[in-house]
Amino acid sequence: MSDTAPPTAAEADQLARMRYRRALARKKRKEREAASEVKELNITAMMDMMTIILVFLLKSFASSSAAITASEDVRPPVSSTRATPKDTVAITITPKNILVGDREVVRLKDGRIPETQFLTDKRLVLGLDEQLKKEVKKLKFIAERNPAAPFSHELSVIADKMVPYDLLVSVLYTAGQNELENYRFIVLQRDSE
Numbered sequence: 001m002s003d004t005a006p007p008t009a010a011e012a013d014q015l016a017r018m019r020y021r022r023a024l025a026r027k028k029r030k031e032r033e034a035a036s037e038v039k040e041l042n043i044t045a046m047m048d049m050m051t052i053i054l055v056f057l058l059k060s061f062a063s064s065s066a067a068i069t070a071s072e073d074v075r076p077p078v079s080s081t082r083a084t085p086k087d088t089v090a091i092t093i094t095p096k097n098i099l100v101g102d103r104e105v106v107r108l109k110d111g112r113i114p115e116t117q118f119l120t121d122k123r124l125v126l127g128l129d130e131q132l133k134k135e136v137k138k139l140k141f142i143a144e145r146n147p148a149a150p151f152s153h154e155l156s157v158i159a160d161k162m163v164p165y166d167l168l169v170s171v172l173y174t175a176g177q178n179e180l181e182n183y184r185f186i187v188l189q190r191d192s193e
Contacts, residue, residue, distance in 0.1 A: 088152065089135045089180060091128070091171060093159040098171065100131040111163075113170060123173045132178040155180040 007015065092099040098106040098113075105127040106117055117126050136151075143151040155175050159168060172183060 088154040088156045088184065089132070089139070090156045090158060090186075091175065093157070093163050093167065093171060095160060095162065098125070098128055100128065100135060103131065105131045108167075111167070113167060118170075123170055124177060125170055125174045128171065128174045129178065132175060132180065136178050136180065151179075152182065153179055154182040154184065156184045156186055158186040 090101060095108065095111050097104045097108055106113060106125060108114075113125055117128075118124065119126060139151050142149050157168075157171070175181075175183070
């Protein structure tokens with residue numbers, strides 16, 4: 001015979017209430033979880049957002065031009081050209097320094113490259129050569145993974161109109177040694193009268 005006695009009516013009633021409370025708590029928990037779930041996606045709002053982003057990107061792409069570092073030291077020559085600048089590796093030559101992008105790679109002394117920056121041939125500029133190798137490596141890495149952005153071997157030169165010719169030749173020689181053979185000189189456009 002069993003040692004446990006059958007539950008009394010009060011105990012059976014209490015047990016039924018406990019089961020009811022558990023079932024009610026379980027149902028409420030499931031409703032809370034269901035309320036926090038996203039049942040459907042509002043595609044109209046997402047399409048509006050994507051359209052705005054697309055218009056913004058097209059507008060900014062259409063008005064993009066060469067990035068010229070604003071400086072009092074650089075006064076590019078004036079020209080009547082109508083050609084639009086492209087996004088390429090940019091070298092800026094001022095009377096004080098040579099920059100690749102926004103990074104200074106060589107500080108000039110009296111408008112000339114210091115002797116310590118030259119290799120034995122007096123043409124290859126060491127600091128510039130090192131930075132251009134990094135830029136070319138980065139562009140080739142991008143070109144390998146993105147066929148829409150091929151490595152174009154192009155270089156934009158932003159130079160003060162008073163930069164000496166031998167300094168310009170040294171910079172272009174160093175660029176040529178780093179596979180940047182196509183030069184574009186950035187100039188200010190002359191106002192049409």
